Amino acid sequence: xxxxxxxxxxxxxxxxxxxxxxxxxKLRGMTAFDAHSGTEGLVSLKEIHPGxxxxxxxxxxxxxxTVLKKIKEYDERIEVIMLTGHGSSxxxxxxKGKGAFAYAMKPLDIKELIDTIQSADNQRRKx
Amino acid sequence: xxxxxxxLDKLLPSPLTESNxxxxxxxxxxxxxxxxxxxxxxxxxAPLTLISVVSHHQYKHLLQEEEMTQLILNLxxxxxxxxxxxxELQSIVKFVARDDRYQEVLNPxxxxxxxxxxxxxxxxFADIEIIDAEGSQKAYFGPYQLEDQxxxxxxxxxxxxxxxxxxxxxxxxxxxxxHFVIAVSRKHPDKPGHWVLRVTIEGSTLQNFINTxxxxxxxxxxxxDSECIVQTQxxxxxxxGEKCILLLMEDTAEHCISNSKLEKNTTxxxxxxxxxxxxxxxxxxxxxxVVDLIGxxxxxxxxxxxxxxxxxxxxxxxxxxxxxxxxxxxxxxxxFEISSAITKHLRESDKKRQQLYSxxxxxxxxxxxxxxxxxxxxxxNNPLSIINQKTGLVQDIVEMSDDFEHKTLMVDAHESIQNxxxxxxxxxxxxxxxxxxxxxxxxxxxxNATVKEVVExxxxxxxxxxxxxxxxxxxxxxxIVSDRGPLQQVFLNITNNAIDAIGSHGKxxxxxxxxxxxxxxxxxxxxxPGMPAKVLKRIFEPFFTTKxxxxxxxxxxxxxxxxxxxxxxxxxxxxEVGEGTLFQITLPTQHGE
Numbered sequence: 001x002x003x004x005x006x007x008x009x010x011x012x013x014x015x016x017x018x019x020x021x022x023x024x025x026k027l028r029g030m031t032a033f034d035a036h037s038g039t040e041g042l043v044s045l046k047e048i049h050p051g052x053x054x055x056x057x058x059x060x061x062x063x064x065x066t067v068l069k070k071i072k073e074y075d076e077r078i079e080v081i082m083l084t085g086h087g088s089s090x091x092x093x094x095x096k097g098k099g100a101f102a103y104a105m106k107p108l109d110i111k112e113l114i115d116t117i118q119s120a121d122n123q124r125r126k127x
Numbered sequence: 128x129x130x131x132x133x134x135l136d137k138l139l140p141s142p143l144t145e146s147n148x149x150x151x152x153x154x155x156x157x158x159x160x161x162x163x164x165x166x167x168x169x170x171x172x173a174p175l176t177l178i179s180v181v182s183h184h185q186y187k188h189l190l191q192e193e194e195m196t197q198l199i200l201n202l203x204x205x206x207x208x209x210x211x212x213x214x215e216l217q218s219i220v221k222f223v224a225r226d227d228r229y230q231e232v233l234n235p236x237x238x239x240x241x242x243x244x245x246x247x248x249x250x251x252f253a254d255i256e257i258i259d260a261e262g263s264q265k266a267y268f269g270p271y272q273l274e275d276q277x278x279x280x281x282x283x284x285x286x287x288x289x290x291x292x293x294x295x296x297x298x299x300x301x302x303x304x305x306h307f308v309i310a311v312s313r314k315h316p317d318k319p320g321h322w323v324l325r326v327t328i329e330g331s332t333l334q335n336f337i338n339t340x341x342x343x344x345x346x347x348x349x350x351x352d353s354e355c356i357v358q359t360q361x362x363x364x365x366x367x368g369e370k371c372i373l374l375l376m377e378d379t380a381e382h383c384i385s386n387s388k389l390e391k392n393t394t395x396x397x398x399x400x401x402x403x404x405x406x407x408x409x410x411x412x413x414x415x416x417v418v419d420l421i422g423x424x425x426x427x428x429x430x431x432x433x434x435x436x437x438x439x440x441x442x443x444x445x446x447x448x449x450x451x452x453x454x455x456x457x458x459x460x461x462x463f464e465i466s467s468a469i470t471k472h473l474r475e476s477d478k479k480r481q482q483l484y485s486x487x488x489x490x491x492x493x494x495x496x497x498x499x500x501x502x503x504x505x506x507x508n509n510p511l512s513i514i515n516q517k518t519g520l521v522q523d524i525v526e527m528s529d530d531f532e533h534k535t536l537m538v539d540a541h542e543s544i545q546n547x548x549x550x551x552x553x554x555x556x557x558x559x560x561x562x563x564x565x566x567x568x569x570x571x572x573x574x575n576a577t578v579k580e581v582v583e584x585x586x587x588x589x590x591x592x593x594x595x596x597x598x599x600x601x602x603x604x605x606x607i608v609s610d611r612g613p614l615q616q617v618f619l620n621i622t623n624n625a626i627d628a629i630g631s632h633g634k635x636x637x638x639x640x641x642x643x644x645x646x647x648x649x650x651x652x653x654x655x656p657g658m659p660a661k662v663l664k665r666i667f668e669p670f671f672t673t674k675x676x677x678x679x680x681x682x683x684x685x686x687x688x689x690x691x692x693x694x695x696x697x698x699x700x701x702x703e704v705g706e707g708t709l710f711q712i713t714l715p716t717q718h719g720e
Contacts, residue, residue: 014509020516027523085508106508107515107552 004121006051008032011041011067012083013059021054024110030117038062042070052120053080057091065098072099079120083108156470164466171458179451183444190440198403202416202429205348208340213423216309216328217292219245224311224324232257232324238268251332253306258284260320269327271302287312287323294423296352297330297359297367305330305367334359347430350420364430371428373408373415500669504558511551518544558669558682569608569718574647575600577611578637581618585626592631599638604647608718613690620687621651621710628655628708646713654707663702694718
């Protein structure tokens with residue numbers, strides 16, 4: 001049973017990907033929003049106040065790592081799950097070093113992602 | 128400069144630029160070798176020839192000068208000796224014919240006594256006579272019946288009156304024996320006119336004297352008069368009393384070596400005409416010198432048949448030719464050896480360069496393919512994620528919906544799509560892994576232990592296929608600083624491939640050895656079916672597989688290649704069809720070397 005209370009914000013420049021993932025999370029009873037660039041994401045962040053952000057590492061306007069930094073500056077308690085498309089554990093590890101909760105590789109396995117979101121939510125609650 | 132470059136290019140073609148393909152043709156090297164040999168030959172032989180020619184001329188010139196000096200010296204010695212001899216005879220006659228002795232010598236007894244004294248000194252004195260101012264003989268002593276002669280009309284008589292002294296040519300005259308005359312005229316003490324003392328000397332006296340002084344140096348020496356009539360008997364070149372043919376021959380400028388005057392020598396004598404001529408006479412090369420004998424009507428002729436230094440000259444020429452030929456032979460041999468050695472060296476280094484070039488080209492090609500694959504994978508990955516999400520969404524909706532017709536079919540279809548997406552995902556991830564630029568996490572690794580650990584994963588599979596895995600690990604091999612994960616993957620991939628290649632019943636040997644202080648090497652050898660050269664060439668290319676469709680992705684070895692390179696190592700593979708395949712992985716002992 002999914003008991004995720006935190007609001008989730010998905011920031012990814014691939015509109016189709018972000019919106020579909022958003023819909024799928026909503027279908028599972030979660031409160032999810034999507035933004036399609038780093039800038040848009042940061043605006044939404046302030047409007048929505050999400051507990052968890054799913055953030056793409058590579059975006060045209062600004063890099064995922066920059067957005068991550070700004071998110072953490074805005075609210076340190078927001079848990080960020082980085083999405084990497086490189087098959088590169090290196091970038092994921094780097095992001096983790098900069099405060100990301102976890103990283104997941106595209107294409108996503110929804111079950112794995114939900115497990116990660118669940119862990120992040122649990123983590124938030126502990127804090 | 129352009130010409131120089133043109134000829135240099137002609138002679139020394141650059142082998143690698145000759146062919147666009149980089150394949151160096153054999154004839155190019157032959158051409159190069161010949162060109163190089165030719166240049167070296169010219170460089171060596173030109174100065175050698177020049178030195179030889181110069182030496183030849185110089186030595187010849189020196190010998191000729193030496194020859195000439197010697198000839199002139201001998202001639203001068205001969206000339207001086209004869210002149211002194213004649214001068215001595217003349218002095219004696221002059222002494223005898225003192226002005227006041229006229230009356231004394233008219234007395235036959237006194238004349239006889241005088242003549243006997245003279246003959247004691249010079250046995251060649253034939254007779255003596257006294258002629259008065261009228262040219263009539265007043266006294267005579269000698270073996271011939273020559274009394275009461277009158278010489279008034281004789282040329283010699285006029286000459287002696289004119290010059291005071293007269294020396295005649297050698298002639299036979301009234302005596303019918305070759306002789307010459309020395310006459311001296313003296314003033315009458317008590318009346319006008321001159322009386323004359325005339326002494327006849329046998330020609331043999333002069334002949335003997337010439338024979339004595341004729342040194343071994345001269346091949347012939349004799350006297351001639353101003354008309355070139357031979358005065359003393361030559362050994363070869365003429366007869367006494369006849370004209371000397373040799374001296375009458377026309378002298379051209381090229382024959383005439385020297386036509387000068389002998390300078391006043393130390394004895395203070397006046398200079399004399401000297402002529403040295405070289406010519407071929409009766410098939411023989413001769414040099415003859417003619418010099419005026421001062422105070423006599425004669426010329427001294429000296430003949431040398433051959434160069435004094437003919438032998439020395441011949442020996443020099445033989446030596447020079449021997450040295451020259453020896454140098455040429457040695458130079459030719461050495462130059463051909465050198466040029467073929469250089470060509471061989473060049474060919475080998477070209478071959479090596481070619482090999483390195485193709486290796487570099489190969490790894491460059493692999494790197495390009497890797498980059499291309501990563502780009503493709505990255506581009507595919509995004510739409511793949513969308514397919515994944517969209518399918519997932521539809522799947523979610525279908526699962527949440529009530530049962531409807533064909534629901535199961537639809538669920539199955541979605542699952543199938545998801546499986547395919549997952550398969551693509553694996554491929555893109557592996558492709559990206561092939562080209563990824565992650566940091567290497569280094570640690571000290573016991574390579575033998577790592578090899579064994581890896582093989583443990585595959586032991587069961589090998590066992591089922593009756594494949595024996597053997598180790599030949601050098602325990603003294605040094606530990607290396609490297610990244611364990613990629614290393615394991617490398618050994619795993621290769622060993623796994625070996626198992627697949629063998630199929631069943633075979634052997635895989637893993638060995639380790641220390642190459643040098645900075646490198647170690649792991650060899651993985653199987654006795655499988657091996658690979659033809661065509662396959663071997665492409666073995667590290669991504670997506671190249673010989674396995675059945677669906678069984679292999681063709682990425683295993685390309686990833687392995689990428690990993691080894693990333694670890695700073697090198698991987699080589701050799702294979703023989705029917706014999707098996709050998710992978711050699713060389714790794715640096717220290718990371719980053």
